[in-house]
Amino acid sequence: MSVPFGFGMPGGGDDDPGKNLGPDNPFAALFSGDPNALGAMFTQLGQMLSYSGGPVNWDLAKDVARKTVAAAGGDRSMGAGERAEVDEAIRLAELWLDPLTVMPAGANASLAWSRAEWIENTLSVWKQLVEPVAARVVEAMGGALPGQLPEEMREAAAPLMGMMKQMGGAMFGAQVGQALGSLAGEVFGATDIGLPLGPPARATLVPANVAAFGQGLGVPADQVRLFLALREAAHQRLFAHVPWLRAHVLDAVESYARGISVQMDKLEEIVSGLDPTNPEAIGQAFHEGMFTPENTPAQRAALARLETILALIEGWVDKVAGAAAAEHLAAAPQLREAVRRRRATGGPAEQTFGTLIGLELRPRRFREAAELWQRLTEARGVDGRDALWAHPDLLPTADDLDHPAAFVEAAQISGGSDLDISSLLDGSLGEAPPEQPPPGSTEGDGNSEK
Incomplete structure (x- = not known):
């Protein structure tokens, strides 16, 4: 009878059981004769199986993320010069944005992060x-194991099922860590993927990635930095002065994620062929994807809500930051189009994360949203445009993105005279709750930050 789950002795034959193990495989230590390597292997295995903090081994995820950054070209702490450049860029960006929005500066400090610091400071939101x-996957792994065993062995395998859940947390943690490490090599700051990942009121840039983005554009480095500082500062204004927005966005992401279902056939394939001597195959199975959105009215509504709010945020930032850049930066059109293309297509890390958890981080319709904000500015002015952020019920819907002229005309007729823009800025409207979930939705309160 074959040994289930690939837990047999690794190797390529009786004469040389370890000949097929590469030097990077942790189980190669069994045959290396190196006591230090053997000790490190058992320490790593013990850490994986002793974790009991939830469905994702976040200690492992953070460690893998940092190692992914190091393997991709290294990382370094920010020097005083780079911090001064970021501080100056954010200061100028705030001055340039002031005439173009009624929302005042949203950040009271500027930060220059290394890639490792980006990982550390955004982990709580991830x-x-x-x-x-992850909770669905790990629970499903524990349930998939009994189906792979003969009936008479299932009761005796209970301890193994517990171990499988721990291994599931470790496997998911490793894959999340790899995705975060890759993403840390691409992001410009704390908000440029549309989610408020960093601490509130802290405008942040990652200088190494800002410099990498500018390579090949033929644009002076200071203009690239200023353009991206404008976008970061605009995001910060929006999240700081629209009191309901942060919770609304994170709740929309969580609602959509809760509707993702696990492809059990794919999961059973992974579990039945699980071989601890071949972590590359495990990683490949995850990257091939085993998640599908549930085709239900509630899930379709959650997706529409998520795509629309991300598009509206990105469209507003594109409009406001783009207008500020056009007045002060000669390369503004080139930089604006480069960022638009990047947001439309997504980078490798965004694609990796989308495959891993079934969630694309980029807005599909931000060009339509940017056009709508432009029309609203022309029709109602800056005050009337920004007043729409006073409550989620006032914002354009997905249908409005399809028919922008009708929305602008209706908004122009209403004139916004019943809205006091000062109430948006001082928070006297209160923190409006996120949209209520559609009937039949499993959406809960979540853990959204305010």
Whole structure:
């Protein structure tokens, strides 16, 4: 009878049981004769199986993310010169944005992060976003194991099922860590993927990635930095002065993630062929994807809500930051189009994350949203445009993105005279709750930050 789950002795034959193990395989230590390598292997295995903090081994995820950054070209702490450049860019960006929006500066400090610092400082938000899907996977792994065993062995395999859940947390943690490490090599700051990942009121840039983005554009480095600082500062204004927005966005992501279902046939394929001597195959199975959105009215509504709010945020930022850049930066049109293309297509790390948890991080319709904000500016002015952020019920819907002229005409007729823009800025409207979930939705309160 074959040994289930590939837990037999690794190797390529009786004469040389370890000949097929590469030097990077952790189980190669069994045959290396190196006591230090053997000790490290058992330490790593013990850490994986001793974790009991939830469906994702976040200690492992953070470690893998940092190692992914190091393997991709290294990382370094920010020097005083780079911090001064970021501080100056954010200061100028705030001055340039002031005439173009009624929302005042949203950040009271500027930060220059290394890639590793980006990982450390955004991890708490990623936990919020990833764990709903991870919990489904880890629980499903524990349930998939009994189906792979003969009836008479299932009761005796109970301890093994517990171990499988721990291994599931470790496997998911490793894959999340790899995706975060890759993403850390691409992001410009704390908000440029449309989610408020960093601490509130802290405008942040990642200088190494800003410099990498500018390579090949033929644009002076200071203009690239200023353009991206404008976008970061605009995001910060929006999240700081629209009191309901942060919770609304994170809740929309969580609602969609909770509706992702696990492809059990794919999961059973992974479990039945699980071989601890071949972590590359495990990673490939995850990257091939085993998640599908549930085709239900509630899930379709959650997706529409998520795509629309991300598009509206990105469209507003594109409009406001683009207008500020056009007045001060000669390369503004080139930089604006480069960022638009990047947001439309997504980078490799965004694609990796989409495959891993079934969630694309980029807005599909931000060009339509940017056009709508432009029309609203022309029809109602800056005050009337920004007043729409006073409450989620006032914002354009997905249908409005399809028919922008009708929405602008209706908004122009209403004139916004019943809205006091000062109430948006001082928060006297209160923190409006996120949209109520559609009937039949499983949406809960979540753990959204305010």
